[in-house]
Amino acid sequence: MCSPMKHVRGLFTTLVSLMILTIETSSGAAAPEGQMTWALHISLTPTWFDPAETSGATTPYIVLYALHDAMTRPSPGHPTAPSLAESWSASPDGLVYEFVLRKGVRFHNGDLVTGEDVKFSFERYRGAALKALKEKVTGIEIPEAARVRFRLKQPWPDFITFYTTATGAGWIVPKRYVEKVGDEGFKKAPIGAGPYRFVSFTPGVELVLEAFDQYWRKVPSVKRLVFKAIPDEATRLAALKRGEVDIAYGMSGALAEELRRTPGLTLKPVAGQVVDWVNFPGQWDPKSPWHDRRVRLAATYAIDRQAMNQAERLGFARITWSLVPASFEFYWQSPGYGYDPVKARQLLADAGYPTGFDAGDYFCDAALTYMGEPVVNYLNAIGIRVKLRPLERAAFQKGWTEKKYRGLIQGGNGSFGNAATRIESLVVGGGTYVYGSYADIDGLFREQASELDPKKRKAILHRIQQLIYEKVVVAPIWQNAPLNGVGPRVEDSGIGLVAGYIFSAPYEDVKLKK
Numbered sequence: 001m002c003s004p005m006k007h008v009r010g011l012f013t014t015l016v017s018l019m020i021l022t023i024e025t026s027s028g029a030a031a032p033e034g035q036m037t038w039a040l041h042i043s044l045t046p047t048w049f050d051p052a053e054t055s056g057a058t059t060p061y062i063v064l065y066a067l068h069d070a071m072t073r074p075s076p077g078h079p080t081a082p083s084l085a086e087s088w089s090a091s092p093d094g095l096v097y098e099f100v101l102r103k104g105v106r107f108h109n110g111d112l113v114t115g116e117d118v119k120f121s122f123e124r125y126r127g128a129a130l131k132a133l134k135e136k137v138t139g140i141e142i143p144e145a146a147r148v149r150f151r152l153k154q155p156w157p158d159f160i161t162f163y164t165t166a167t168g169a170g171w172i173v174p175k176r177y178v179e180k181v182g183d184e185g186f187k188k189a190p191i192g193a194g195p196y197r198f199v200s201f202t203p204g205v206e207l208v209l210e211a212f213d214q215y216w217r218k219v220p221s222v223k224r225l226v227f228k229a230i231p232d233e234a235t236r237l238a239a240l241k242r243g244e245v246d247i248a249y250g251m252s253g254a255l256a257e258e259l260r261r262t263p264g265l266t267l268k269p270v271a272g273q274v275v276d277w278v279n280f281p282g283q284w285d286p287k288s289p290w291h292d293r294r295v296r297l298a299a300t301y302a303i304d305r306q307a308m309n310q311a312e313r314l315g316f317a318r319i320t321w322s323l324v325p326a327s328f329e330f331y332w333q334s335p336g337y338g339y340d341p342v343k344a345r346q347l348l349a350d351a352g353y354p355t356g357f358d359a360g361d362y363f364c365d366a367a368l369t370y371m372g373e374p375v376v377n378y379l380n381a382i383g384i385r386v387k388l389r390p391l392e393r394a395a396f397q398k399g400w401t402e403k404k405y406r407g408l409i410q411g412g413n414g415s416f417g418n419a420a421t422r423i424e425s426l427v428v429g430g431g432t433y434v435y436g437s438y439a440d441i442d443g444l445f446r447e448q449a450s451e452l453d454p455k456k457r458k459a460i461l462h463r464i465q466q467l468i469y470e471k472v473v474v475a476p477i478w479q480n481a482p483l484n485g486v487g488p489r490v491e492d493s494g495i496g497l498v499a500g501y502i503f504s505a506p507y508e509d510v511k512l513k514k
Contacts, residue, residue, distance in 0.1 A: 041250030054168025056128025284436030356383020360407030
């Protein structure tokens with residue numbers, strides 16, 4: 001037993017005080033008023049209502065930040081701010097982590113948030129990084145109702161990162177309610193501990209939420225939030241111009257420029273942590289052209305990223321040549337590849353494809369065809385003949401995680417974490433989106449996972465990223481800068497409040513003008 005827990009230094013000396021996050025009490029707060037409406041570039045799915053099924057992508061957090069709350073969560077001014085857990089600590093040997101829960105916090109149905117809910121939420125988790133979490137956590141104890149203790153098999157420097165920021169495992173659901181209604185019943189009528197409670201959901205149309213006036217941090221300013229599914233970009237812009245919605249996500253190119261020129265509307269680019277790239281799932285098949293590094297390199301040289309950035313992102317994206325955002329811990333800056341279609345054609349010829357080859361389908365999220373279309377055109381221009389296959393986001397993500405696609409896949413990820421969390425889900429064998437892997441990269445990843453010396457761990461993670469670059473495991477496109485539109489009624493959209501996050505959050509901080 002490790003109680004009482006001791007203060008220790010280094011990575012495993014983690015005692016986070018309540019002072020990191022200023023708590024705004026609800027006493028005397030004004031009652032929530034008005035309605036704020038979002039035009040989403042995708043259709044929501046009930047899968048995203050349940051933290052247990054978080055896929056490691058950014059999109060579910062559109063809902064999670066409203067309906068649910070987490071042990072810690074990325075918040076304004078702090079990437080790992082105390083939330084349901086007011087503090088936590090680690091034992092000197094790094095094998096035990098203990099969380100102290102905030103007292104008096106309730107779910108929307110009135111049940112208190114307890115250690116049993118925390119344990120239950122972790123044990124039913126089945127989303128991204130499930131293998132890493134379940135392999136390394138040997139047990140969960142509840143010495144007191146408001147105290148939860150995690151025991152690890154071996155020291156794991158990234159436990160807090162994986163548990164509380166990079167996955168949905170630390171987002172807490174009410175045990176008694178979920179056991180009563182079941183997983184499917186929970187998706188139909190979710191109950192959480194977040195600033196907004198569920199009102200209604202019409203698939204393909206809208207999600208309606210209402211302020212939860214007992215939210216521990218503060219009473220939300222806006223009474224009702226409505227999220228409308230409007231996949232067509234021109235229709236989203238028209239709705240914003242007419243005042244039918246207050247915020248429109250996912251603008252691009254000429255329509256984003258039109259939005260910027262429209263009086264009363266504001267273009268809101270956000271420098272997030274979303275990185276986009278082209279996946280080569282055939283590279284592990286000896287019979288596939290993609291097995292040849294020269295072919296993968298040719299595809300990489302074929303893409304004019306700077307031209308795409310100016311045309312579609314109005315110059316706001318960053319060309320970083322990496323799967324890992326430049327803001328992440330342990331990021332390694334690669335030399336890059338450049339744009340050289342002549343070299344690309346020569347590489348194809350050297351690989352035995354002087355006239356190119358038929359590469360099948362190029363699968364992408366339908367909301368991101370503004371990116372997929374030019375990439376497909378660039379590939380076709382050098383002889384890699386592909387056809388664009390856009391799919392609605394939920395279906396696209398499902399097919400990707402179930403490894404159903406052949407040809408090429410346009411990947412994108414904006415999840416929280418660090419270089420290790422990105423590499424785990426996107427490159428290492430067994431990862432959520434991984435079709436195949438390289439033994440040297442897998443070995444180095446296992447080595448860094450238990451390395452306690454930060455400098456040595458950084459060197460290993462840098463070497464992994466260098467190998468990803470040298471092997472051309474993927475063709476990086478850019479670190480995206482999503483472009484959004486904000487209407488005249490909005491005082492604070494919440495976009496950009498949480499560093500790296502591309503959508504509105506936290507919702508209790510969004511405001512309408514009085």
